[in-house]
Each structure stands twice: as structure tokens, then as C-alpha cells.
Amino acid sequence: MSGPLTGVRFVEFEGIGPAPFCGMLLSDLGADVIKIDGPRSRSGGGPKDVTGRGRRSISLDLKSEEGRETCLKLLEKADALIEGYRPGVLERLGLGPDVVLGRNPKLVYGRMTGWGQFGPLSQAAGHDLNYIALTGALWATGRDGQPPAPPLNLIGDYGGGALYLAFGLLAGVIHARATGEGQVIDAAMTDGAASLTSMFWGMRAAGIWEDRRDANLLDGGAHFYDTYETSDGKWVSIGSIEPQFYQLLVQKAGLPAEEFSTYMDKSHWPALSEKLSAVIRTKTRDEWCAIMEGTDVCFAPVLDWNEAAAHPHNVARATFIEIDGVMQPAPAPRFSATPGAVRGVAPKPGAHNDAILSEWGIN
Secondary structure (H helix, E strand, O other), rough: OOOOOOOOEEEEEOOOOOOHHEEEEHOOOOOEEEEOOOOOOOOOOEEOOOOOOOOOOEEOOOHHHHHHHHHHHHHHHOOEEEEEOOOOHHHHHHEEEEEEHHHOOOOEEEEEOOOOOOOOOOOOOOOOHHHHHHHOOOOOOOOOOOOOOOOHHHHHHHHHHHHHHHHHHHHHHHHHHHOOEEEEEEEHHHHHHHHOOHHHHHHHHHHOOOOOOOOOOOOOOOOEEEEEEEEOOOOOEEEOHHHHHHHHHHHHHHHOOOOOOOOOOHHHHHHHHHHHHHHOOOOOOHHHHHHHHHOOOEEEOOOOOOHHHOHHHHHHHOEEEEOOOEEEEEOOOOOOOOOOOOOEEEOOOOOOOOHHHHHOOOO
């Protein structure tokens, strides 16, 4: 056992997507995360279930009186709960907040949904793409004249969902340990995704962000903050926003200084983007790496998954690790005194029934 969350106990109800990812983050930092799997769980466990790593599993039939009571006894001894079902599912099982907090008033009851626990859409099905669409985040991605580009499921599920739930759970645990008072955390992906866009609302209010795609400082509109294709069909990223970094870009790329001098004049951006694109296409990605990587140009090659795992910087930091033949990201962030660690592959459902019940003092 290691990590800053050693000694903190979480009970995680079986689920998919962002709720398990939240449990992985907590486990990586030392928390004891007990996953409750149903008797008909589809989870096979094993090293390929990366976001299921680091848990122990107990199999319970929550539709039975015995299963519910065993679950409640676990929750009596837990610091927090993680669940990612539609609103009302656990209430119908007799495991809603009123019942659980009645048994353990210090518990932090963490709820993960797309639309939230209340509101006109709260009972509707949805996925990451739908949740970020409702917040404006999806509308702002992609190229002008093209459809909004799905940014994987990073903004809603993981950024706006799992990370905000983990943040809320830990804040709730701190509060509960100080006051003895538990509470419910309503982590809606729409709320979290909206929160992630806070800076852009400020930029709009200041008049420095246009309500159209591919026209702004950070959405690909600026020629100095974009990706460019190289002569070998690969890509590089350039983010030379500050004047000193931009001047270094001009120098390293061999651009005509006078022609590229008015770099913050948005009327010049389309033409300068075309000219910079033509220059970048004259060399391979590796040639540009030799010229710019590691300098203050704010440059990086656009890597595929395998290249990312093998890049010298990521190798030096052990950003990716291999567990039972499966390459995957290492725990993050890093702690100097209490480092986190992956504590095993995803368990098979019910693999730890006896050990958990014995260790937690439940007959």
C-alpha cells in the first residue's frame, strides 16, 4: 500500500466509462477501492481492462435482502461511495442517499451522471458527445465550414465527469473528517464540461473570442497555434503564442521576418497559415524535430499511440508503463513523499469476497 490516499476507503458500484476511471485515479493514489459487481457482471477483469485496475471485487446480488444488507455494512465502514447510474436506480434498490447516510452519516455519496440528478433531461440516455454538445464545448471544436469534431470522450466523460467527481469526493472526505458530516456529490458531466470552458467565457466577455470556429487564438485560427503536415505525411504541433517564442519560430523555420511581423493581426492569419504550412511541408517530421524540439518554439511532434509510449521524454518520466503485456498510462500526478502505484490488474467479479468481508469485519 502506498500513495497519499492510503487508508481512505471507497466503495464503487460496477459501471462503465467515467465512474471506473474515477475509481482508477483514486486507487492509483493509494485508496482502498472495493468494487461491487453484480452476479451477472460482464466484467472479465484482467490486464486489458485498464480503467478497472487496482481494485478488489466483491460480488453481491443487490436485488436480494442479504446482498443489500451486506452492501450497507460495507458502506457503514467506507469513507465514500462511487456510482454512475441514472438517477433513481440505487433508490429503487433501497440504497439511496437517505438510507445509506442514515447508516453512515459521515459517508460521501458520489454520483456520476451525464445530465445531473435533476433537470428536464436527467432521465434521458446520453453519451459524452451529447453532454458536451449541450455546453457549447463541442460547437467550438473543429474547422470553419466543417462539422464540429468529436474530441474523443475526454471532455465530458473524463475531464468534466471523472475528474470533477474525484475532486468532489476528496473535498467531501476532507469536510466529513473535519465535521463528521457526509453529503451527496452530484457530478454531472454537463456541469463539469461547462466548468472547463470558463476561460473562454471570460475571453468572450472581454471581446477577444469570436463565436465561430477556427477563428481564435486557441482553436486553430491562429497560424502560430495549430498543427501542420510535414513532407512525409506526418504532423507537428506549433504553439508559439508569446512574442519571444514566435520570434524563435520565425527564426527556426526560416520565415521572412517582415512578412510575419504582424502576427497578432487576425486579418493576416489565413494568409500566414498558408505560407507557414508550405514551409513546414518542405521537411519531414523528424527534420523539424531536430530543428525545433526542446527549444522555446513551443513545438512537439504529433505522435500516434505507439510513438507516444516510446518517445524519450515519456520514457524518461515513465509516463507509460507495461503491466502483464498491456501498455498504459502510469498513475498521475506524482507525489514526492507518497508516490502512487498500480496495485494489480482489474479483478474478476467476486475475486475478493472472503478477504474483503473478513478484513472489513463483516460476517
